[in-house]
Amino acid sequence: MRARRPFWLRLIGWAAVAFMAAVVLLHAYVAATIWWWRDHPPRETAFMAYRLAELRTKNPAAALKYRFVPYDRIATSLKRAMIAAEDAHFVDHEGFDWDGIQTALEKNQKKGRIVAGGSTITQQLAKNLFLSPSRSYWRKAEEAVITIMLEAMLDKERIFELYLNVIEWGSGVFGAEAAAQRYFGTTAARVSPEQAARLAATAPNPRFYERNPDAPGLRRKIGIILSRMPAAEVP
Numbered sequence: 001m002r003a004r005r006p007f008w009l010r011l012i013g014w015a016a017v018a019f020m021a022a023v024v025l026l027h028a029y030v031a032a033t034i035w036w037w038r039d040h041p042p043r044e045t046a047f048m049a050y051r052l053a054e055l056r057t058k059n060p061a062a063a064l065k066y067r068f069v070p071y072d073r074i075a076t077s078l079k080r081a082m083i084a085a086e087d088a089h090f091v092d093h094e095g096f097d098w099d100g101i102q103t104a105l106e107k108n109q110k111k112g113r114i115v116a117g118g119s120t121i122t123q124q125l126a127k128n129l130f131l132s133p134s135r136s137y138w139r140k141a142e143e144a145v146i147t148i149m150l151e152a153m154l155d156k157e158r159i160f161e162l163y164l165n166v167i168e169w170g171s172g173v174f175g176a177e178a179a180a181q182r183y184f185g186t187t188a189a190r191v192s193p194e195q196a197a198r199l200a201a202t203a204p205n206p207r208f209y210e211r212n213p214d215a216p217g218l219r220r221k222i223g224i225i226l227s228r229m230p231a232a233e234v235p
Contacts, residue, residue, distance in 0.1 A: 030130060030146060034153050037129075037162065041068035045166050047128045048174055055172055065178040071161040074176050075191040076234065081200035082164065084228035085221075087121040090160070091233050095122045095151040096144075123147050125163045156235035164188075167203060170210040197225040 048064055055062035083090055089097050097120050119127075126146035131139055150159055169179035176188035176199075184195050191199070201221040202209035209215060 027145065027149075031149055031153070033130075034149055038154060038158065042129065042162070042166060045129045045174075046131055047133065047168065048166070050132050051168065051172065062172065064172045064174055065182060066166075066174040067177045068165045068175065069177045069188055071157060071164075074161075074164055074188045075196060077193040077229070078164070078176055078188065078191050078196040078199060079160065079234040080229040080232040081193070081196035081225055082121070082203070083232040083234055085197075085200035085203065085225050086124070088228075088232065090121050091156055091235050093120060095147040096120060120147075121163050122150050122159055124167065125159060126150055128166050128168075129162070160235050169199065169203065169206045171207050173206070173210075193226060193229065194222070197222045197229065200225050 048066065052062065052064055055064075087097065089099070123143055126143045127133075127139075130146055131142060154162075165175040165177075168174055169176075170182060173179055173182050176191075179199055180186050180188045180191050180195070183199070184191065186195075198218075201218055209218065
């Protein structure tokens with residue numbers, strides 16, 4: 001008769017099975033949520049929930065500024081600006097811009113610190129929808145898996161529409177509509193090219209630029225984005 005495995009070994013096996021089951025269930029939930037968001041706007045994202053919890057530690061009555069608007073009610077100038085600033089190859093890649101990643105790695109090595117990320121719009125959307133701003137190898141792996149799922153289940157226009165509606169653009173400010181109203185007193189549909197370029201320039205660090213609207217280098221970034229906008233291809 002075969003010897004029974006030690007209890008500790010069986011315990012490790014049970015833990016491994018439980019972990020695998022949890023991972024499968026988690027990704028099943030993510031897939032179902034993405035499928036729902038094919039034609040329904042998100043009521044709240046993981047990143048919104050995280051920021052709201054932060055705000056409510058200081059002000060229990062704090063609320064987010066967020067209003068989802070359809071793709072055709074977001075100015076083409078803002079779409080071009082975000083493509084030009086964040087992901088020039090968005091319409092061509094399948095979630096990962098390998099050339100962009102290589103360029104970011106070379107910049108970081110040259111500077112000796114992280115100065116460029118190389119994340120695509122789809123990767124940023126994955127983070128905003130389901131993850132926290134914390135940094136870890138596990139979070140990056142989850143981001144990669146969700147990126148693949150987004151690209152497989154949604155077309156480029158829907159990915160971009162979700163992205164423009166849910167990204168952070170200031171303290172408690174989420175999406176193009178709330179940002180346009182917050183900074184320019186207008187709607188996302190009426191944002192001018194110059195306003196669009198400013199929003200795109202501040203998107204990587206919106207809370208900093210909200211506090212420092214005349215930060216050094218911002219005007220130069222806006223000018224670069226404006227010059228690239230005519231060539232930006234939008235879905």
